[in-house]
Amino acid sequence: MDIRLPAGSELVPLNRSYPRKAFRSGQPQVDDWLWTKALQQQEKHLSVTRVLLDSAGSIVGYYTVAPGQVDYADLPAELVKKLPKRPLPVAVVAWLGVSQQHRGQGLGTRLLAHALRDCYEAGQTFPFVAVIIDCLDDAAKQFFQKFDFQEIPGNPYRLFLSVSRLEAMMTERQ
Numbered sequence: 704m705d706i707r708l709p710a711g712s713e714l715v716p717l718n719r720s721y722p723r724k725a726f727r728s729g730q731p732q733v734d735d736w737l738w739t740k741a742l743q744q745q746e747k748h749l750s751v752t753r754v755l756l757d758s759a760g761s762i763v764g765y766y767t768v769a770p771g772q773v774d775y776a777d778l779p780a781e782l783v784k785k786l787p788k789r790p791l792p793v794a795v796v797a798w799l800g801v802s803q804q805h806r807g808q809g810l811g812t813r814l815l816a817h818a819l820r821d822c823y824e825a826g827q828t829f830p831f832v833a834v835i836i837d838c839l840d841d842a843a844k845q846f847f848q849k850f851d852f853q854e855i856p857g858n859p860y861r862l863f864l865s866v867s868r869l870e871a872m873m874t875e876r877q
Contacts, residue, residue: 706816709808711758714817717741717765721754726762726802732839733800737765741798744769750797751821755814763805766818767798768825771835777855782833782865792831793863794822815850819864823873826866833863 708714717723723738741752750769754762772790775783783791796818801810822834836852838844838860851872852862 706813706820708755708813709757709810712755712763714753714755714814717745717752717754721756721762722760723762726765726800727804728800729803730800730839733798736767736798737762737800741765741767752798753817753821755810757805762802764801764810764814765798766796766800766814768818768821769795769797770825770829770831771795773833773835773855777858778833778863779853779856782863786832791833792829794825794831794834796822796834796836811846812850815847819850819869819872823869826869831866833865834869836862836864838862 719742723742726734726737728734737752741750744750744767745752750767752765752767755764757763771793773793774790775786775788778791796815799811799814799818801814819834822831835855836847838847844860844862847862850864851868852864855861855863
């Protein structure tokens with residue numbers, strides 16, 4: 704996965720000074736999260752949102768990551784075969800959005816690469832068994848499946864990436 708950011712852009716933690724209300728992805732839920740919830744959740748230490756700023760300081764994309772848990776029985780048997788039968792720790796890529804005017808430039812892939820790198824690095828201190836993503840629609844599902852995310856049985860819009868696959872992706876880049 705290409706992790707390089709476009710020239711003149713920077714990926715930074717969300718703060719109050721950034722123009723959140725100007726961001727438009729074309730998906731109301733994705734926009735509303737950034738406009739009204741991302742900063743509050745970050746201030747409560749429930750998630751972290753990073754925004755991609757262009758050279759003018761406009762938000763052209765973002766992602767949010769958070770810790771989570773998933774019930775042992777919700778994950779595929781091959782993933783949990785030797786794990787305790789209890790809620791298991793996961794990393795969650797909770798939100799990912801790219802502005803409408805910047806689509807088609809590979810920014811979604813680059814933001815996902817950064818989000819997965821953040822999860823991988825956090826996993827060195829706070830281990831987890833998988834990265835989880837809840838997809839809003841079929842287009843999002845198809846996007847994430849290109850990066851080896853798989854359906855959680857019985858929940859077709861909840862996808863997972865095993866930690867072993869994440870580790871392989873991170874070491875492939877080096």
